[in-house]
Amino acid sequence: MQILVVGSVALDTIRTPFGEAEEVLGGSATYFSLAASLFGRVGVVAVVGEDFPRRYIDLLSSRGVDLEGLQVVPGRTFRWKGYYDYDLNTAHTLETQLNVFQDFDPVLPGEYRDAEYVFLANIDPVLQRRVLEQVRGPRVVVCDTMNFWIENRREELLETISRVDILVLNDAEARQLAGHPNLVVAGRKLLELGPSRVVIKKGEHGVIMLSDGTFFSLPAYPCEEVFDPTGAGDSFGGGFVGYMAKSGDLREETMRRAVVYGSVVASCTVEAFSCERLKDLTMEEVEERFSRFMEMTCFTRD
Amino acid sequence: MQILVVGSVALDTIRTPFGEAEEVLGGSATYFSLAASLFGRVGVVAVVGEDFPRRYIDLLSSRGVDLEGLQVVPGRTFRWKGYYDYDLNTAHTLETQLNVFQDFDPVLPGEYRDAEYVFLANIDPVLQRRVLEQVRGPRVVVCDTMNFWIENRREELLETISRVDILVLNDAEARQLAGHPNLVVAGRKLLELGPSRVVIKKGEHGVIMLSDGTFFSLPAYPCEEVFDPTGAGDSFGGGFVGYMAKSGDLREETMRRAVVYGSVVASCTVEAFSCERLKDLTMEEVEERFSRFMEMTCFTRD
Numbered sequence: 001m002q003i004l005v006v007g008s009v010a011l012d013t014i015r016t017p018f019g020e021a022e023e024v025l026g027g028s029a030t031y032f033s034l035a036a037s038l039f040g041r042v043g044v045v046a047v048v049g050e051d052f053p054r055r056y057i058d059l060l061s062s063r064g065v066d067l068e069g070l071q072v073v074p075g076r077t078f079r080w081k082g083y084y085d086y087d088l089n090t091a092h093t094l095e096t097q098l099n100v101f102q103d104f105d106p107v108l109p110g111e112y113r114d115a116e117y118v119f120l121a122n123i124d125p126v127l128q129r130r131v132l133e134q135v136r137g138p139r140v141v142v143c144d145t146m147n148f149w150i151e152n153r154r155e156e157l158l159e160t161i162s163r164v165d166i167l168v169l170n171d172a173e174a175r176q177l178a179g180h181p182n183l184v185v186a187g188r189k190l191l192e193l194g195p196s197r198v199v200i201k202k203g204e205h206g207v208i209m210l211s212d213g214t215f216f217s218l219p220a221y222p223c224e225e226v227f228d229p230t231g232a233g234d235s236f237g238g239g240f241v242g243y244m245a246k247s248g249d250l251r252e253e254t255m256r257r258a259v260v261y262g263s264v265v266a267s268c269t270v271e272a273f274s275c276e277r278l279k280d281l282t283m284e285e286v287e288e289r290f291s292r293f294m295e296m297t298c299f300t301r302d
Numbered sequence: 303m304q305i306l307v308v309g310s311v312a313l314d315t316i317r318t319p320f321g322e323a324e325e326v327l328g329g330s331a332t333y334f335s336l337a338a339s340l341f342g343r344v345g346v347v348a349v350v351g352e353d354f355p356r357r358y359i360d361l362l363s364s365r366g367v368d369l370e371g372l373q374v375v376p377g378r379t380f381r382w383k384g385y386y387d388y389d390l391n392t393a394h395t396l397e398t399q400l401n402v403f404q405d406f407d408p409v410l411p412g413e414y415r416d417a418e419y420v421f422l423a424n425i426d427p428v429l430q431r432r433v434l435e436q437v438r439g440p441r442v443v444v445c446d447t448m449n450f451w452i453e454n455r456r457e458e459l460l461e462t463i464s465r466v467d468i469l470v471l472n473d474a475e476a477r478q479l480a481g482h483p484n485l486v487v488a489g490r491k492l493l494e495l496g497p498s499r500v501v502i503k504k505g506e507h508g509v510i511m512l513s514d515g516t517f518f519s520l521p522a523y524p525c526e527e528v529f530d531p532t533g534a535g536d537s538f539g540g541g542f543v544g545y546m547a548k549s550g551d552l553r554e555e556t557m558r559r560a561v562v563y564g565s566v567v568a569s570c571t572v573e574a575f576s577c578e579r580l581k582d583l584t585m586e587e588v589e590e591r592f593s594r595f596m597e598m599t600c601f602t603r604d
Contacts, residue, residue, distance in 0.1 A: 086483050181388050183506075184524045204485075205507040206521055215598050219508055219519040222486045247604065256601040294603065296517050299558040301596065302549065 001066065001112045003245050004138075005032045006045040006131045007121025007234070008078050008101060009052070009070065012274065015083040018227045024274035025056045026080060028121035028144070031231035033065045034278040035238025035265045036119075038286060039246040042238075043112045045069035045131065049077040049100045059279055068109045075100040088229045088270075089203045108134040117245045119237055122146045125153050125160040132163060140250065142166040142241055143195075144233070150177050162194035168237055170201045183208065184215075199240070199259065201233055207259050216256050221267035221293050228273045232266040235278065239265030239286075264289045303368060303414045305547050306440075307334045308347040308433045309423025309536070310380050310403060311354070311372065314576065317385035320529045326576035327358045328382060330423035330446070333533035335367045336580040337540025337567045338421075340588060341548040344540075345414045347371035347433065351379040351402045361581055370411045377402040390531045390572075391505045410436040419547045421539055424448045427455050427462040434465060442552065444468040444543055445497075446535070452479050464496035470539055473504045485510065486517075501542070501561065503535055511561050518558050523569035523595050530575045534568040537580065541567030541588075566591045 005028075012026030029046045036042045043066040050072060060067060078101040081094040106127055113136050120128040120143040128143060135141075143164040149157045150173060157177075161167055167190055171183055178186035183200060187210040190198045197211045204226075206219040240262030247254045264286055268277050307330075314328030331348045338344045345368040352374060362369060380403040383396040408429055418441040422430040430445060437443075445466040451459045452475060459479075463469055469492055473485055480488035485502060489512040492500045499513045506528075508521040542564030549556045566588055570579050 182526060182528070184526045202507070205504070208521075208524070215524060216601070217521040217524060217598055218601070219510075219521045222510070222517060222519060224484060224486045226484070253602060254604070257604060260601055290603070294601070296519055297599065299518070299520070299562055299596070300555060301592070302556075302559060 001043040001115045002040045003036050003042040003117045003119070003241060004045065004108070004112050004115035004131075004135070005029045005036070005042060005119040005121055006106050006128065007032060007119075007123055009044070009046040009048050010078040010080055011052075012230060013079070013081040014228055014230055014273065016088070016228050017084070017086055019273065021228070021273040023079070025059065026230060026274060027078065028123075028234040030060070030275065031234035031269065031278070032119055032121055032238040032241075033060065034063055034275055035235040035269070036242035036245075037063045037065050038239070038265070038281065038283055039242030039261075042066060042242075043069050043109070043115065045106045045108060045112065047071040047073060047100050047104045049073065049075040052077045059275070063279065069107075069112055071107070073100050084229060088226050091230065106131050106134075116140070117241050118142065119241050120144065120160070120164070121234060121237070122149075125149055125157040128160045129163070132160075140165050140241075140244065142168055142237065144168045144237060145173065145177075147173055147176060158193060164195050166197040166199060167193070167195040168199045168201065168240070170203065170233065171205075174198070174200045197255065201236060203229070203232070207236070207263060209255065209259050211252075214252050216259065218259055218263060219297060221263055221289065222296070223267050223270060226270045229270050231275070232270050235269040236262040236266040239263070260290060260293060261286065264293060303345040303417045304342045305338050305344040305419045305421070305543060306347065306410070306414050306417035306437070307331045307338070307344060307421040307423055308408050308430065309334060309421075309425055311346065311348040311350050312380040312382050313354075314532060315381070315383040316530055316532055316575065318390070318530050319386070319388050321575065323530070323575040325381075327361065328532060328576060329380065330425075330536040332362070332577065333536035333571065333580070334421055334423055334540040334543075335362065336365055336577055337537040337571070338544035338547075339365045339367050340541070340567070340583065340585055341544030341563075344368065344544075345371050345411070345417065347408045347410060347414065349373040349375060349402050349406045351375065351377040354379045361577070365581065371409075371414055373409070375402050386531060390528050393532065408433050408436075418442070419543050420444065421543050422446065422462070422466070423536060423539070424451075427451055427459040430462045431465070434462075442467050442543075442546065444470055444539065446470045446539060447475065449475055449478060460495060466497050468499040468501060469495070469497040470501045470503065470542070472535060473502055473507075476500070476502045499557065503538060505531070505534070509538070509561050509565060511557065513554075516554050518561060520561055520565060521599060523565055523591065524598070525569050525572060528572045531572050532576070534572050537571040538564040538568040541565070562592060562595060563588065566595060
């Protein structure tokens with residue numbers, strides 16, 4: 001397996017100012033794998049209940065996502081219910097039902113253990129580490145996290161972060177974890193925790209990426225119609241890691257391009273509810289948007 | 303006169319989490335002219351009271367700013383008192399003393415009437431128009447504004463905007479004036495008001511610039527130490543218009559470069575209180591930061 005993701009596969013009930021959707025396909029591993037599958041072969045390590053709709057399995061399979069690592073166990077699938085106000089940057093959680101996710105023990109099928117690119121989506125840092133213990137010699141490990149783990153599992157999270165290559169998180173989380181209000185300073189402090197790169201997602205304000213001696217700043221792709229921001233961050237991760245895997249090298253220019261591809265895929269995701277846009281997104285559309293994005297951000301010296 | 307600015311010259315009392323400054327040089331025309339004077343010859347149309355310190359006049363003159371249009375009248379100079387919290391994006395006003403600004407009637411000295419580039423800083427839209435009536439045939443008129451005029455002088459403001467070439471405002475103002483939460487859509491709606499270009503300043507999140515058929519998005523220059531955001535927007539305006547005047551053409555690539563120069567000068571301004579950083583900023587430093595900025599934002603196709 002080229003790319004491996006561990007995270008959630010969920011049923012989401014979402015309300016935004018533009019509509020609502022009930023029990024639709026969601027979860028970090030879902031968005032990541034749909035995005036990454038545009039670029040390479042992805043295997044999913046996650047758990048669902050016996051109630052998980054067959055059509056969603058088919059959807060993932062139809063996009064080439066490998067589901068050997070998706071455990072189907074007795075009980076109900078993880079559910080998330082939330083809404084967004086006109087400030088589409090903040091998800092307000094109404095209800096989280098962990099259900100079968102409560103006892104999730106990630107077990108990697110044999111073929112997954114040789115994964116070159118590993119994405120630890122936003123789950124308990126102890127579970128993230130359990131995945132790391134099972135992979136043999138990954139080329140790159142990328143880790144996402146969220147405020148809940150920063151607040152409630154700080155030590156475990158720091159332990160996990162010290163073992164990964166790239167830390168991906170959003171701006172509020174970066175400030176919180178680093179304990180500094182300035183994002184550039186926060187990014188530098190996060191590099192001291194171990195990763196060789198830190199990628200900070202700023203939603204509609206773009207992304208910054210830092211390593212020792214490099215700094216990259218990209219605005220967001222300008223979306224005129226954001227219907228549902230759910231999954232934007234994980235789609236970013238999928239495009240980011242997917243392109244990295246496809247290109248096969250880790251030079252600064254490749255990593256920057258990976259950030260742009262991540263941003264492009266995320267900008268598509270938010271144009272429709274759930275995975276509606278991702279489920280038939282083509283690489284042609286992605287390339288076209290990449291070109292337009294480049295045109296919209298480039299400037300020259302005279 | 304190559305560049306003309308009408309706006310305020312003020313005495314500011316500012317508190318930020320990093321210190322405070324009392325009765326220091328401020329005002330939109332001050333910041334604009336100090337920034338623009340790096341690129342060309344600027345004349346200021348403004349008013350101060352007899353209490354305005356001689357050393358501030360000397361400071362402006364020492365930077366080549368022409369003060370023939372600065373009226374000195376009996377009474378006290380315009381004063382602004384405000385503070386910033388750790389969220390340095392929002393200025394909280396504690397006190398505004400209009401003083402001599404209350405009866406300000408902008409009168410252009412003869413040489414100013416031939417100005418090629420006119421910047422109408424954020425003042426009453428009726429006064430902005432009075433300046434327009436006095437200039438003979440400006441090449442470009444750029445107009446700034448703020449929430450107070452949008453709320454209290456909407457019709458007058460729309461009348462002024464219909465007569466300018468470029469509208470510059472911040473993101474909250476753009477949303478408010480256009481009546482749309484999405485900034486891209488808001489920008490398009492503002493173009494319908496008359497200007498051929500709209501530049502939206504997003505503070506620490508950068509700038510977008512739109513015209514019919516073009517879109518440019520630039521992140522902010524990453525500042526690690528923001529001491530005082532006062533004047534960032536007007537310094538941006540000074541760098542923006544200054545470069546435009548210096549280059550002498552209005553092609554898209556020139557306008558983009560102008561946005562970058564504006565951002566670079568603004569990023570310097572906020573590194574110190576009041577005009578401390580601007581007062582001895584050199585074009586060499588600006589060029590060096592332009593190059594670094596370019597390096598931090600560029601990406602390529604493979």
